[in-house]
Amino acid sequence: PKILEVPSRIDGYTVTGIGFKGLGNLDCTKIVLPDTLKTLDGRVFYNCKNLKELEIPASVDTISAAITDGCINLDTLTVAMPFGNYCIPLKHKFLRLQGQKIAIGYKKSVSYSFN
16 A cells, blocks of 8 residues: 655655645545645645545644545545544534544545544
8 A cells, every 4th residue: 555654844844734725636545634734725635546445633623624535445544633623524514523633534435433
């Protein structure tokens, strides 16, 4: 499997956000995000057709709409949440998330796990 690990620092700068379609159209099965990340802009993982697993760290406090648009093979999306509400589209539906931790089976059942 192809795994992309986003670094926490690039050229001496801390990575705190990923812009609109910033990781779009990549050929990877898993994307690992740093715990320095605060913001994910719209369609950030756009059209990553082979992406199967994604975990959003608890450091992220802003998630824009349609971040997984076009990720047709996404099996597991885990969102660690210290607080707040997030709206993430799954299969053309919006699911409102609240609590500490939630795991979502994209093509399977939806399951909640609150700590």
